[in-house]
Structures are given as C-alpha cells and as structure tokens.
Amino acid sequence: KQEVTQIPAALSVPEGENLVLNCSFTDSAIYNLQWFRQDPGKGLTSLLLIQSSQREQTSGRLNASLDKSSGRSTLYIAASQPGDSATYLCAVSLPSSEKLVFGKGTKLTVNP
Amino acid sequence: NAGVTQTPKFQVLKTGQSMTLQCAQDMNHEYMSWYRQDPGMGLRLIHYSVGAGITDQGEVPNGYNVSRSTTEDFPLRLLSAAPSQTSVYFCASSYSTGGTYGYTFGSGTRLTVV
Numbered sequence: 576k577q578e579v580t581q582i583p584a585a586l587s588v589p590e591g592e593n594l595v596l597n598c599s600f601t602d603s604a605i606y607n608l609q610w611f612r613q614d615p616g617k618g619l620t621s622l623l624l625i626q627s628s629q630r631e632q633t634s635g636r637l638n639a640s641l642d643k644s645s646g647r648s649t650l651y652i653a654a655s656q657p658g659d660s661a662t663y664l665c666a667v668s669l670p671s672s673e674k675l676v677f678g679k680g681t682k683l684t685v686n687p
Numbered sequence: 688n689a690g691v692t693q694t695p696k697f698q699v700l701k702t703g704q705s706m707t708l709q710c711a712q713d714m715n716h717e718y719m720s721w722y723r724q725d726p727g728m729g730l731r732l733i734h735y736s737v738g739a740g741i742t743d744q745g746e747v748p749n750g751y752n753v754s755r756s757t758t759e760d761f762p763l764r765l766l767s768a769a770p771s772q773t774s775v776y777f778c779a780s781s782y783s784t785g786g787t788y789g790y791t792f793g794s795g796t797r798l799t800v801v
Contacts, residue, residue, distance in 0.1 A: 609789055618777060618794035664730070668790075674745060675722075675779070675790060677730040 577602045581665055581678035588655055589686050596650040596681045598665030603643045606668040610639050610650050613662045613680070622663075623650070655685045689713050693778050693793035700768040700800045708763040708796050710778030716791070718781040719761040723747065723774040724795075730777065736761055768800045 578601045588594050598608070607626045611619040623632045623639040625648065631640040638651040652659060662680040669676065694709045712719065720735035732745030736755040750772060752764040761780075765772060778793040 607789075611792070616797075619792040621789055621791065624789040666730075666790075674732050674735070675720075675730070679727070679729040 577605075577667065577669060577676045579665060579667060579676050579678040581663075581681050583681060584679065585682040585684075587684040587686065590655060590657060592655050592685075593651070593653050594655055594683070596652070596663050596665075596683070598648040598650070598678055600646045600648075600667050600676070603646055604670060605643065606670050608639075608641055608648050608665065608667050609675075610637075610648075611664040611666065613664060615661075619664065652683075655683075657685045657687050659683060659685050691778055691780050691791050691793035693776075693796050695796060696794065697797050698799070700765070700798065702768060702770060702800060704768050705764070705766050706768065708765075708776055708778075708798070710761045710763065710793060711759050712761075712778075712780040712791070713759065714780060714782070714791065715758060716780035716782050717758065718783070719755065720745070720779050720781075720790075721751070721753065721761070721763045722777045722779065724777060725774050733763065733776075765798075768798075770800045772798065773800045774798060 580599045582597045609624045610622040625632050625641040636653040641648045662682045664680045665678045666675045691712045717738045721733040722730040724730045731747050734753040736742045742753050776796045779790045781790045782788045
C-alpha cells in the first residue's frame with residue numbers, strides 16, 4: 576500500500592530564508608507527483624507536477640525534485656515571503672489507478 | 688475559465704438528512720473524483736469516474752453515492768447523513784488517466800452534520 580509522508584509537519588521561518596519541504600513515498604511505482612498549496616479554509620492550488628520520467632520542475636521561486644528510486648521529493652522555496660504561508664501537500668498518482676495518495680502536509684509560516 | 692466549481696460552499700445537515708454536493712468542470716476532463724479532508728487524516732478518495740456512465744469506489748465510499756451522466760458533472764450524494772461525515776469535501780478533475788497533466792481541485796464544500 577502506497578503511503579506518503581511529509582516532514583516536518585510544521586515549519587516556521589523568518590522572511591527571506593530559503594527552505595526545503597520533504598515528501599517521501601513507500602512505493603516507487605508512481606505515475607507522477609504533484610505539489611499543492613492550501614490556504615486556510617480554501618481549496619488546493621497546484622504548484623508543480625513532476626512526471627515519473629522527470630527529475631525536477633521549476634516555477635518562479637519554487638523548485639521540486641523527484642528521486643523515484645529513493646522514494647523522495649523535495650520542494651525548495653527560495654527567498655521565502657509571508658505570502659508563502661500555507662499548508663503544502665504532496666500527492667502521488669498511481670499507475671492504472673485514478674487515486675491520488677496524499678501526505679498530511681507541511682504547515683509553513685513565514686514571519687515578517 | 689471556471690475550472691472546477693463546487694456548490695454549496697457550506698452546509699449544515701441534521702443526522703439522517705440527505706443532500707447532494709454538486710461538482711462541475713468546464714475543461715472537458717474525462718476523469719473526476721471526490722475526496723474528503725479530515726484533520727490528521729489527510730485527503731482520502733471517496734469515489735471516482737473515468738468517463739460518463741462509469742464510476743468506481745475509492746478508499747472510503749460507504750455512505751456516499753455518485754453518478755456521471757455527463758462529462759461536466761459529478762454529483763456526490765449523501766443518502767442519510769451521519770456525524771462521521773462532517774468533513775471538507777473536494778472535487779477534482781484530470782485530463783487523462785493517472786493525472787498525466789495533473790489534477791485540478793475545486794474550492795471545497797464544508798459540511799457539518801449535527
């Protein structure tokens with residue numbers, strides 16, 4: 576059974592700091608991996624999608640990497656801002672399945 | 688471009704009442720799904736559909752029914768609401784199998800059953 580773990584569960588950093596959020600999964604047979612952002616009381620906003628054949632994706636200050644063999648992904652946020660404060664969710668999709676398996680998220684707080 | 692639209696945004700039900708959570712997408716996505724989000728549990732798949740007329744169960748399907756009569760709509764029905772169904776419900780859609788191009792989520796329905 577695929578399980579996704581995100582560490583740490585919560586993170587508080589000062590504005591301007593570079594930071595890394597971690598996601599690990601137990602079964603390397605994934606179709607792709609997607610990082611989402613969720614603001615309090617809101618829906619999920621897709622940040623980055625990494626196909627299983629890719630190693631990383633970049634969007635602005637965000638960079639996500641994928642290492643299937645070790646079952647790990649990282650989300651790197653450069654020069655963090657208070658507006659980055661949110662919960663970040665990692666999810667993997669499974670081959671021949673429509674199921675997304677989510678981690679429980681990392682709650683990020685960026686202090687001014 | 689509306690994306691995935693969910694209604695209502697908030698709902699309070701009494702135990703035993705029934706209701707339908709609506710989900711509509713305008714992106715011509717074949718794949719649609721429903722998730723519930725509970726504190727400490729993360730998001731869990733309830734039901735999903737790979738196209739009009741085809742539905743299947745996810746991880747936590749008990750107490751919920753779905754149907755997919757059109758590509759655009761995928762309603763979730765609670766037949767007899769229970770307090771355990773208090774949760775935030777999200778609808779998602781995807782262009783192709785396994786979310787090749789990623790998943791798009793709606794803004795959610797916050798349901799309280801008293």
